[in-house]
Amino acid sequence: MKVSFRGGVHPAHHSKRPTQHLPVEAFVSDTVRIIMSMHIGAPSTPCVKKGDLVKVGQVIGEPVGALGIPVHASVSGEVIAVEKIPYLGAQPVECVTIRNDFADTWVELNPLGNVESVDPALIVPAIKNAGICGMGGASFPTHIKLSPREGQQCETILVNGAECETHLTADHRLMLENSDRIVDGVRAAMRAVNAKEGIIAIEDNKPDAIKAMIKACHGRENVRVQVMRTKYPQGGEKQLIEACTGKQVPSGKLPLDVGVVVLNVGTCAAIADAVIDGKPLIERITTVTGGVRNPANLLLRIGTITEDVIGHCGGFAVTPGKVCFGGAMTGLCLPNISIPMAKSTNGIVVYSEEEAASVEEDACIRCGKCVSVCPIGLNPFEIKLAADKDDMEKAKSLNVMDCVLCGCCSFECPARRWLTASFKMAKQKIAAQAKAKGGK
Amino acid sequence: MSLITSTAPHIRSRLNTQKIMLNVIISLLPCALAGIFYFGYRAAIVMAVAMVSAVAAEFIWQKLAKKPVKVNDCSAAVTGLLLALCITPTAPWWMVMIGSVFAIIIVKQLFGGIGDNFLNPALAARAVLLASWPARMTAHIAVTTFPGVDVVASATPLAGGEASMLQLLFGQVPGAIGETCKIAILIGFVYLLITKTITFEVPVVTMLSAFVLSWALGMNPVTTVLSGGLLFGAVYMATDYTTSPMNRWPRVIYAAGIGCMTVLIRKFGAYPEGVTYAILLMNILTPLLDRMLPNRVYGHSRKKEAK
16 A cells, blocks of 8 residues: 655656666765764864875764764875865854875774674664764764653654655665665664664655565565655655654654654665674765756765766756755755765755746735645745744744745745745744743 | 855746636636627627726736736736626626726725735625626626627526526526536636646535535525526636635635525525625635634644644
């Protein structure tokens, strides 16, 4: 039986994914720029200095705070700069630049071996030491997800193979080419938290991936594939849980409160690498598509510079208007292409000037389309009116904090209103106000 | 190289306000053609006057009020056409013009323009015309299959005229320009559904509730749903975005209210027809219905929602 959630949209670009049949190829550039804040939580502290020689997998950033994870060198070579650079957010971030010597000398690894026989207590520390954070986009540190608090019990490891975003095929290719690794990672996560079942959820537009994963699950304990209807945002954490378990995460709570931990397929493969081989997270698959000459699925070292990636893909095929990390529904715009990709960069999508042209906002005609597509059941048009008047109390009472910023309402709105953008601002504003209040 | 940065999403659906309004106009073409076929050139004149004066009124208002001129969103044209289709083909040009101007200026623009009016502009204008010139508004003519041939005044089936099922279905009865030919309305309905301009709930529930209540009251339910402006109102007027509820259950209640109220007015009221007032009444209740029955928000308990 195929499962789904209420609301959602079918973006037109959904069916057009030129990279879905292209095997993953590795690309290693001569310089990487590794930023220290690739995860949610305090940035790591660089522990190397200019001129140091580093090996692949060597820790170059020490974790800070409860959510901290280490950062590793993704190539071997010489550190040529440790500096603050502008990144996607407002604040500049600490960055370590390494010139690749192409020798690929690794640090000594500490493999734990077979996921079925390893001591479960060693799994979460191994995940932390490997610097793993959510690779589907949100970059939440994985070891925290797998550390239930007092009174919480993880029943289900829910693995996100929906890849519902437009353009992206990184998870799709991973499921086809590395299915066993994913299942190993799921088993490791299950054993770490003593979960009863593992569910690998995939949209029905990827029949080959479904087949490959069913095959990989064969003979493995309590792991199964769940087929879902193709609809955006099927891969949103809340929607995925609703579709696969029938449960809803209470407002303001975490999936663990309903006994679920959601992990991306890429994260699972990284967990398997960390446990079986002791390998830290130093590379990932990224889909490069849109206005580039040769779209591709690339296995990139973390910190590869966008410009190098686009160059490797034959350069721009259009006059670029926008370059984004991630798909069209939630992707983040790059201010320039010297920005390096990070652990959560599942795609680099180039839009032409025409595609990127700004759309003018018209008056709301109250068609109700935003209401019918909202997977959370909000009234986006009404929240937008409150947000435009800067009435944060009203926005809060209309549950803007439950908004997952999926973009469905903005996508669907015939008046082209910037709904999602204003909710993002409202959420930030309300969070800042709450913080200021708490600080007094 | 300078890149544009903006907040996601980076793609938008193809349907915009203008395309939605054009879809409505396209879906009204069968009704308009049927009107011309049955009632001749007079129908064409009424439609032309109504549309031109609606667009002109909107244009002049937006110019005078120093607002951005948005007549090319086609919403005023839709209002004009809807008004023309729900009045009699014998309506004099000045009456049609007054109706259009009233719909655009008083009902739509004075309340804030597109999206902010609380009544359906075309219907409110029709109600005003009906109240101001009752005799002219009900001066219906018999249909002719030869456009241009002079016709004699005649009673609509609701006002006591006789008509067979087939005549009702194909619109060979006296009535408003676009309301008589049910087949044409159904074709338009299907088009609106296919283009996802409207959803099926409101028209279907309206018709069903009218059918059931008229049956319960001992009226002929088939004649009830096939006569007068009920089907036209259910498909084109009750589904107006701005004045109908957004949430599913409020939509159902709203539609059931229209169906039932129409039948009650027809049965017990002084007017032979009740669709206009039924829809206007439910328009007024729309904000209340949406407020009383909000959608359940993901992750919120039902209990909390009830307070």
